Amino acid sequence: MKNLTRNFCLYLFLLLPFSIFGQQQKSDFNYTSAKELLLVGKAMPGGEYFHRVDTAKxxxxxxxxxxxxxxxxxxxxxxxxxxxxxxxxxxVTNSGRMGNMTGIAQKGLDLYIKRDGKWQFAGVGSPSGVSSEGTLVDNMGTEEKECLLYLPLYDELKNLEIGTTSDSYIRAGQNPFKNKIVIYGSSILQGASASRPGMAYSSRLSRSSGYNFINLGLSGNGKMEKEVADMVADIDADAFILDCIPNPSPTEITERAAEFVMTLRSKHPDTPIIVIQTLIREKGNFDRKVKKWVKQQNEAIAKQIEILRKNNVKNLYFIKEDHFLGTDHEGSTDGVHPNDLGFDRMLQKYKPHLSKILKVKFDKE
Structure with a gap:
């Protein structure tokens, strides 16, 4: 009995340091609200902190x-x-998962750290439900690091705190991006189906150029309504890109596209406006109805651009579909939304046009 008691006490004695160490490790971190740091990528100030647009206004x-x-x-x-x-x-607010998105892209976090003047992937926050907690990156040095933490693509973020060791500092950074290029578009722009939040194509354009490409993607709902045109026209932008043609019907394009462009032009007389045809959906490779629908969408927007140009609308540019996803039919996740390979190919087609029109230089990827 004495031996049993002695062994048990010895076990507790040996276990105690590990228990204390674990408690110290847990308490050796300070958490800072993201609201005390710098938010980048928002279209205009106002409204809820993590909302892209002030929807109350x-x-x-x-x-x-x-x-x-x-x-x-x-x-x-x-x-x-x-x-x-x-x-x-x-x-976040929603516990559901989307079938064509990774959990990390939909409701997780994506950390980039600048090294040798370039943004490099550093780690992710993988969601575990409505509330999540995790380590994004570990075992780094103690030199100062410039960080960019991308937020969820397809959920409403309610709260975010960033944890750092208690003997370190964390400070708001300076905006690494200049100017403001607003992109209005569909689910593809919003980020479906990139693997991580930082892989959404607007964010990739920003990191590649140093310019601030603003993501106004609306899953299934970039339909050029007048009320949305009025909101977009209120943004103080250096250029507008309309990559929304995947969403409206051919009839809606005919009825709304010219008015949308002219609403922007009325408040921004000289600002470049770039309209992009919809990519050819891989679903239409065998589905003839989808193939016909996309063809009609692209014909409808081409006709509207022709009309606007005949009416002497200046600084209006048109990027035609040019095998945006490649020709091997491997560039999508679900036949509609690009995978990371598809986004690579899209950007290879977009960048030469954007570089020429906007006088923006993109890094080679």
């Missing part, structure tokens, strides 16, 4: 559009820290 927009603008697609938190570990706690 623009309350005449369709309800589904207002709801989608609460998603934090394209937004990122910019900060500097010398912490060797970066953690995060965050809360």
């Amino acid at each position: 623009y309350n005449q927009m369709p309800p589904v559009v207002k709801r989608l603008f609460t998603n934090s697609a394209g937004l990122a938190i910019c900060f500097t820290t010398n912490s060797p570990v970066i953690k995060a706690k965050w809360t």
